[in-house]
Structure formats: C-alpha cells, structure tokens
Amino acid sequence: MDMRVNIERLKQDLEELGRIGRDEHGGVSRPSFSPADFEARAWLKKKIEEAGLCYRQDGAGNQFGRVECQGKTVMAGSHIDTVPNGGMFDGAVGVVAALEALRRIMEEKIPATKALEVASFTDEEGNLVGDFLGSRAFLGLLDESEIRSGRTSFGMPFHDVLKRTEFTADGILAAHKERPELEGYIELHIEQGPVLEDEGVPIGIVERIAGKHYRECAFIGESGHAGTTPLELRRDAFLGLADFALKATQHVAVKHYGSMLTIGKAALHPGSFSVIPGRADFTLEFRSASLEALAAIEKEVFALAEDIASTRGLTFASRVVDKTTPVTIAPRMLKLMEEECRTLGYPSMRLTSGAGHDAQILAGACDAGLIFIPSPDGVSHSPAESVDWDDLEKGANLLLRTLVRLAS
Amino acid sequence: MDMRVNIERLKQDLEELGRIGRDEHGGVSRPSFSPADFEARAWLKKKIEEAGLCYRQDGAGNQFGRVECQGKTVMAGSHIDTVPNGGMFDGAVGVVAALEALRRIMEEKIPATKALEVASFTDEEGNLVGDFLGSRAFLGLLDESEIRSGRTSFGMPFHDVLKRTEFTADGILAAHKERPELEGYIELHIEQGPVLEDEGVPIGIVERIAGKHYRECAFIGESGHAGTTPLELRRDAFLGLADFALKATQHVAVKHYGSMLTIGKAALHPGSFSVIPGRADFTLEFRSASLEALAAIEKEVFALAEDIASTRGLTFASRVVDKTTPVTIAPRMLKLMEEECRTLGYPSMRLTSGAGHDAQILAGACDAGLIFIPSPDGVSHSPAESVDWDDLEKGANLLLRTLVRLAS
Numbered sequence: 001m002d003m004r005v006n007i008e009r010l011k012q013d014l015e016e017l018g019r020i021g022r023d024e025h026g027g028v029s030r031p032s033f034s035p036a037d038f039e040a041r042a043w044l045k046k047k048i049e050e051a052g053l054c055y056r057q058d059g060a061g062n063q064f065g066r067v068e069c070q071g072k073t074v075m076a077g078s079h080i081d082t083v084p085n086g087g088m089f090d091g092a093v094g095v096v097a098a099l100e101a102l103r104r105i106m107e108e109k110i111p112a113t114k115a116l117e118v119a120s121f122t123d124e125e126g127n128l129v130g131d132f133l134g135s136r137a138f139l140g141l142l143d144e145s146e147i148r149s150g151r152t153s154f155g156m157p158f159h160d161v162l163k164r165t166e167f168t169a170d171g172i173l174a175a176h177k178e179r180p181e182l183e184g185y186i187e188l189h190i191e192q193g194p195v196l197e198d199e200g201v202p203i204g205i206v207e208r209i210a211g212k213h214y215r216e217c218a219f220i221g222e223s224g225h226a227g228t229t230p231l232e233l234r235r236d237a238f239l240g241l242a243d244f245a246l247k248a249t250q251h252v253a254v255k256h257y258g259s260m261l262t263i264g265k266a267a268l269h270p271g272s273f274s275v276i277p278g279r280a281d282f283t284l285e286f287r288s289a290s291l292e293a294l295a296a297i298e299k300e301v302f303a304l305a306e307d308i309a310s311t312r313g314l315t316f317a318s319r320v321v322d323k324t325t326p327v328t329i330a331p332r333m334l335k336l337m338e339e340e341c342r343t344l345g346y347p348s349m350r351l352t353s354g355a356g357h358d359a360q361i362l363a364g365a366c367d368a369g370l371i372f373i374p375s376p377d378g379v380s381h382s383p384a385e386s387v388d389w390d391d392l393e394k395g396a397n398l399l400l401r402t403l404v405r406l407a408s
Numbered sequence: 409m410d411m412r413v414n415i416e417r418l419k420q421d422l423e424e425l426g427r428i429g430r431d432e433h434g435g436v437s438r439p440s441f442s443p444a445d446f447e448a449r450a451w452l453k454k455k456i457e458e459a460g461l462c463y464r465q466d467g468a469g470n471q472f473g474r475v476e477c478q479g480k481t482v483m484a485g486s487h488i489d490t491v492p493n494g495g496m497f498d499g500a501v502g503v504v505a506a507l508e509a510l511r512r513i514m515e516e517k518i519p520a521t522k523a524l525e526v527a528s529f530t531d532e533e534g535n536l537v538g539d540f541l542g543s544r545a546f547l548g549l550l551d552e553s554e555i556r557s558g559r560t561s562f563g564m565p566f567h568d569v570l571k572r573t574e575f576t577a578d579g580i581l582a583a584h585k586e587r588p589e590l591e592g593y594i595e596l597h598i599e600q601g602p603v604l605e606d607e608g609v610p611i612g613i614v615e616r617i618a619g620k621h622y623r624e625c626a627f628i629g630e631s632g633h634a635g636t637t638p639l640e641l642r643r644d645a646f647l648g649l650a651d652f653a654l655k656a657t658q659h660v661a662v663k664h665y666g667s668m669l670t671i672g673k674a675a676l677h678p679g680s681f682s683v684i685p686g687r688a689d690f691t692l693e694f695r696s697a698s699l700e701a702l703a704a705i706e707k708e709v710f711a712l713a714e715d716i717a718s719t720r721g722l723t724f725a726s727r728v729v730d731k732t733t734p735v736t737i738a739p740r741m742l743k744l745m746e747e748e749c750r751t752l753g754y755p756s757m758r759l760t761s762g763a764g765h766d767a768q769i770l771a772g773a774c775d776a777g778l779i780f781i782p783s784p785d786g787v788s789h790s791p792a793e794s795v796d797w798d799d800l801e802k803g804a805n806l807l808l809r810t811l812v813r814l815a816s
Binding site for chain 1: 637639
C-alpha cells in the first residue's frame with residue numbers, strides 16, 4: 001500500500017473553510033455557535049455528504065462523517081471553531097485532513113474491519129462554557145450545572161445562547177449516549193509552538209499533553225492617597241502581585257524546567273493615578289506534562305503567595321477556575337505512528353504538547369494519538385498563523401496511514 | 409481682639425453641604441459639573457447671599473463672596489467638588505470655614521483696609537480636564553487645547569460636558585481677567601495623611617507642597633500561547649512591569665526618602681488566562697517636595713525602565729500626562745500663621761503636603777498659606793473621611809485670625 005492524500009484537494013478545502021468567518025483584521029473569527037460557526041458547520045456537512053460518508057450530528061453539535069462497518073470505530077478529527085481573530089489552521093487542519101483521509105480510503109476501497117469516522121467537536125476553544133465542550137459532552141464528562149446555569153466567556157447565560165440554536169441542555173448532556181465504541185482516535189494539529197521549526201523536523205509525535213491549572217487570584221491590601229501615605233506605611237496590593245509574579249515565574253523556571261506559569265490578566269482597584277491599589281486581581285495559570293510537577297507547583301506557588309502576603313501586610317485569595325490532568329499517550333499509538341513515519345521516510349520527534357487538545361479528552365475513551373506539524377514562528381491563535389503545505393501533506397499522509405492500520 | 413468662629417453654625421453648614429450628593433455607599437459623590445455639584449453650588453450661592461456677602465461667579469464657575477473695600481483682596485477658600493464616593497470634608501471644610509470667618513468679621517464689624525473674599529474653585533479633583541481647573545483658570549494657566557478639545561476622565565469630550573452647563577470654553581479661558589489683585593490667600597484643609605494624628609498635634613502649618621509627575625507608560629513585548637512558549641523564550645511585558653514596580657519603589661524609598669512613587673492602574677493585553685501579555689500599560693506618578701529630588705527621580709526611574717526593557721527584550725514607552733512643581737510657602741505667611749497659633753494657644757507643627765491643593769496654584773498670584781487639621785486614620789477620598797470638631801474649630805479660628813491680620 002502506498003496511498004497518499006490528495007494535497008491539492010485538501011488545500012482547496014482548507015482555503016474554502018478559511019474564508020468562512022474572515023474578519024476585518026485578516027484573521028478568522030469563528031467562535032462556536034457564532035453565525036460564522038454555523039456557516040462552517042453547514043459547509044462541513046455538505047463536504048461530508050459529497051464524500052459519500054454517512055453524516056450525523058449529536059446533541060452537543062459534534063459533527064461526524066462515517067464509513068459504516070460492524071466493528072468498533074476508528075475516529076480522526078479535531079475542531080472547526082476558532083478563537084476571535086484567530087487563524088485558519090488551528091483545528092481546521094485536523095478535521096479537513098481526516099475528511100481527506102476517509103475520501104482516499106473510500107476511493108481506494110481499502111478493506112477495513114472497523115468503522116471509520118471523521119469528527120469535528122464543538123467549541124474546543126472554550127468560547128461557551130470552558131474548553132472542550134463538544135468532546136467532554138461526547139465522553140459524558142460535563143458538569144450539569146455548567147450547562148444549565150453557566151455563563152459564557154462573553155457574559156451571557158449559556159441557556160440564552162442555546163435558545164438561538166437547534167441545541168438544548170438536555171441534548172448536550174445526553175450526547176455521550178450516541179457515542180460508538182471506539183478503537184482509537186487520531187488528531188492532526190499544528191504545534192502552536194517553536195520546537196519542530198527550530199529542530200527542522202516536519203512531524204511531532206506527541207507523547208504527553210500537559211495538564212493545566214487555572215485560578216483567579218487577588219492580593220488585598222489597603223488603598224490610600226498616593227501623595228500622603230509614606231512608602232513604608234503602604235499595603236500596596238500591586239507590589240504584592242509584582243513580587244509574586246517574579247518569584248513564582250523564577251521558581252517554576254528553575255525548579256520545574258519545562259513547566260509553564262503565566263499571569264495573563266491583571267486589574268488594580270480602585271485603579272487611578274493617585275490611589276494606592278488596595279486590591280490586585282489577576283489570573284494565574286500553570287501547566288506541566290508531569291502530574292507530580294503540577295501538584296508541586298500548586299503547593300509551592302500558593303505557599304509563596306501566602307508568604308508574600310504575610311510579609312507585605314496583605315491577604316491572598318484565590319478560586320480554582322479549571323484543572324486538567326496531564327495525559328500520557330498510549331505506547332501502542334506512539335509505536336504505530338512512528339512505524340508509519342519510518343515507512344513514509346519522514347523525520348519525526350517526540351514532544352510534549354503544552355496546549356490542550358480534544359485528543360486529551362478522547363484519551364478517556366480509547367487510545368488516542370496526536371500528530372503535530374510545525375507552526376512557522378510558533379504562531380497560533382492569530383491571523384499570522386500558517387503552515388508549510390509540504391508539512392501538512394506529510395502530516396495528513398501519516399494520519400491516513402495510521403487510520404488504515406488502526407482500522408485493518 | 410479675641411474673636412472666634414461659631415463652631416455650631418460651621419458644623420451645621422458642613423452637615424447640610426455633606427448631605428448633597430450623598431451616595432448609596434454612604435459617601436459623597438459630587439464631581440464637578442455633576443447634578444449634585446450644581447445643587448451644592450446653588451446651596452453655596454444662597455449661603456453667601458444670606459451672609460450679606462456680594463456673590464459673584466466667574467467664567468470658570470469659581471464662586472466668590474466678597475466684602476468690598478478699596479485695597480487689594482485677601483482671599484480664603486478651597487473647593488466643594490469631591491471625587492466619586494469621597495467624603496464630606498475634603499475641600500468643603502476650607503470653603504465653609506472661610507464663609508464662617510467672613511460672617512464673623514462682618515458681625516464683629518472688624519475694620520479692614522482690604523477687601524475679603526471666600527472662594528470655591530471648580531473641579532479641584534480633576535474630574536474634567538486635569539486637577540485645579542478652576543484655580544488654574546483663575547490664574548490664566550490653562551492650555552487652550554485642553555479646554556477646547558480635551559477629554560474628561562470619564563471619556564466624554566469636555567466641550568460636550570460644557571454644552572449641558574451655563575459655561576463655555578471662551579468663558580473659562582477668560583476667567584482670569586476677572587481676578588482682583590490679591591494680597592494673600594489662605595486655605596484650610598484636612599491633612600489626608602497620618603502625621604498630625606500620629607504626633608497628636610491639631611494644627612499643621614504647611615511649608616511645602618509636593619510637586620508631582622504623572623505619566624502613562626507601557627512595556628511592550630510579544631504575546632504568545634501560555635502553554636507552548638517556554639519561559640526562557642518569552643518577552644512577557646507584565647514581568648517587565650513587575651520588575652520595574654519593585655525596583656522603582658525600592659529606589660525612591662531608599663534614595664529619596666519622603667518622596668512617593670505609585671503605580672495605581674495597570675492593564676495587560678490581550679488580557680486572558682492563556683496568553684502571555686504582549687503589552688502592559690500602567691500609570692506612574694511620583695511626588696516630592698524637592699524640585700531636585702523630583703528631577704532626579706524622573707531621570708533615574710526612566711533610566712531604570714529602559715534598563716529593564718533592554719534586559720528583558722522589551723521596549724518601554726511613556727507619555728507625560730501632568731507635571732506640577734513643588735511650591736514653597738512664603739516665610740511671611742508661615743510666620744503670621746505661627747504667631748496666631750501661639751496667640752490662640754494651639755500646638756502646631758510644620759509639614760509638607762503630599763497632596764495637591766488650590767493653594768499651590770494661588771501661590772502663583774500672591775503669598776498663599778495652607779493650614780491642615782488632622783485626618784483621623786489618615787483617611788480621605790473615602791466615605792470614612794472624618795474630622796474631630798475640636799480640631800476643625802481650632803483650624804477655623806486660625807484661618808479667621810490670619811485673615812484679619814492680612815486684611816488689617
């Protein structure tokens with residue numbers, strides 16, 4: 001078997017999809033359940049049907065195209081939603097390449113002992129109620145309260161968003177009942193980081209996906225007049241945050257090399273030129289591919305925060321927003337993908353995914369694999385997001401051959 | 409002469425005025441040109457007229473009550489606007505005590521060789537286009553462009569605000585032409601800091617008013633995915649700000665003891681959990697009673713910012729928003745106020761005002777004096793702002809006697 005994808009057809013599909021939700025900044029704005037997302041969903045349904053696959057959509061809006069067979073199901077996919085002002089490759093590459101792979105398998109009439117499905121999962125980017133709505137619904141991992149009474153990232157109650165769609169809370173919560181028994185899941189994705197490009201390697205075989213920990217935090221001190229309160233008498237909440245940001249980052253860099261810690265958002269209160277900040281709110285996230293490191297970072301950085309608060313006459317408060325645990329890819333999948341890489345003659349390397357992917361959720365139901373292709377300049381979630389078409393062809397060929405191996 | 413103010417009448421006036429603009433948080437919200445401010449202005453006009461003073465208002469909305477005489481004018485006053493959710497004493501104390509002093513002078517038919525005026529200056533708190541709009545207009549110190557095309561702190565073009573009032577840009581810019589020739593100006597104000605209370609002294613004779621320097625600043629780096637960009641490759645703008653905040657504060661505390669440096673507001677961009685901040689905008693203000701220290705701080709902290717930017721692969725940018733120079737109170741005024749304190753038997757101490765006051769503007773037109781009374785717990789610009797009525801009586805008596813000395 002020396003079967004390859006049709007890169008021209010794959011490229012044309014990606015470009016067609018990439019024109020849906022094109023925004024005024026030259027990016028793609030296609031958050032889940034936006035008009036652009038519904039336009040992209042209609043496009044995908046048409047493409048699946050044109051390919052002769054059996055189309056279905058579950059109660060969570062996850063879309064599938066199936067090649068029927070008696071056995072378990074081998075699935076490949078990703079997502080077609082984007083962050084606001086994102087790019088045309090994050091997610092889309094994995095869905096369109098899976099569709100192309102299934103088209104080629106049907107065209108070549110490859111014998112299979114298992115069903116095959118392309119999948120596109122709802123709201124991987126977490127525009128609605130946290131990341132991975134679709135794949136979590138598919139696995140039955142949703143918390144009922146977040147669906148029935150959650151608020152979206154743009155502040156609207158989720159049930160009000162649902163009213164404008166064909167979907168319901170009941171349907172989302174029941175979506176997992178429609179899940180076929182899975183043999184395996186493979187996802188092709190852009191790396192979203194600089195490693196493959198730096199190493200000059202076209203294929204990344206992900207062996208671990210980092211877990212992450214999101215908290216909303218605050219240092220609380222005392223506000224006061226910036227002209228009349230001597231520096232040595234202040235309980236300046238922002239200086240507590242500044243001290244914490246530097247020490248916590250340094251701690252993770254030195255003691256947990258390879259793990260990440262980021263303060264992405266901060267607000268000082270009351271927030272004016274001449275008032276000492278009495279409160280500094282901020283977001284804190286840290287990630288690690290190691291469960292032990294994640295637990296250690298949690299313990300150490302919050303002890304550090306309490307220590308800084310105590311030294312500076314402040315109090316520290318925090319609230320967990322989200323936690324995911326690191327995922328280790330099944331050795332069987334790594335072996336299979338690496339064998340196919342060697343057959344294809346593609347250089348590959350193992351790496352850790354710092355970003356989250358639907359594959360880490362699917363890993364709860366079956367062996368899941370994740371293939372990366374390079375992100376030029378490490379850029380993603382941006383209009384400047386791109387791929388090298390040769391790399392994409394290699395990644396799609398690897399996806400195709402891995403699917404064939406899993407289904408045979 | 410052993411003349412004193414009528415503290416009961418003064419207290420009643422303050423309490424009446426303090427009920428205007430009372431907000432739901434128990435504070436006073438009476439920013440200049442708000443409906444509550446106009447209500448307070450009408451109240452003051454009535455009080456001035458009831459006292460038998462000659463009322464006038466200039467083109468900038470500064471309100472005056474005059475005891476006519478041939479000679480130069482001796483003026484006392486402050487402001488009746490407040491910050492949003494402020495207190496009932498900041499500013500109000502100086503206007504109401506000056507009104508009471510003039511009432512007592514008239515009641516006692518004290519012979520004077522100079523005219524006397526109570527003054528209430530528009531927008532000392534800078535709700536509209538920077539601090540001291542009224543007193544700067546009175547001195548002819550306004551920049552024409554800030555009046556004709558400036559924006560208010562709440563984002564509305566100032567000329568749109570003016571349309572809702574009886575005032576015009578032309579009128580504000582011409583207000584200084586109505587200024588009488590001044591012999592001196594005295595202002596009574598709450599300290600807004602902890603010094604007098606800590607020292608147990610009821611009267612502060614201000615000998616210097618700090619100058620200040622306001623800038624809007626930014627560190628600019630590169631945003632990126634918080635899960636995929638290694639810590640050592642980041643150009644995190646917030647870490648630049650954190651580093652700067654700690655080092656600049658420490659520098660001022662150690663090298664320029666008594667001077668202040670405050671970062672009161674910060675915003676990170678794009679501002680989300682999982683994106684490394686590519687830009688950190690912040691406000692920086694520093695103050696000192698010494699012109700040399702102010703100049704040194706300016707030079708040193710911006711060199712520090714550039715140094716941090718360069719070390720961390722960032723760029724630093726800033727824009728001057730406002731600068732005021734330190735003011736030294738005329739020795740003649742200090743001597744006069746201290747003599748009257750001794751006569752009254754009140755303990756007093758000299759101090760520096762870290763906060764700005766209309767007196768520092770008036771010092772450009774005549775010898776200006778500034779009297780402080782203690783701020784319990786150092787609190788101001790807050791619903792918890794208060795005074796001890798005994799201290800207020802002492803401050804008002806000193807104001808009255810100093811006015812009589814200046815006018816005789």
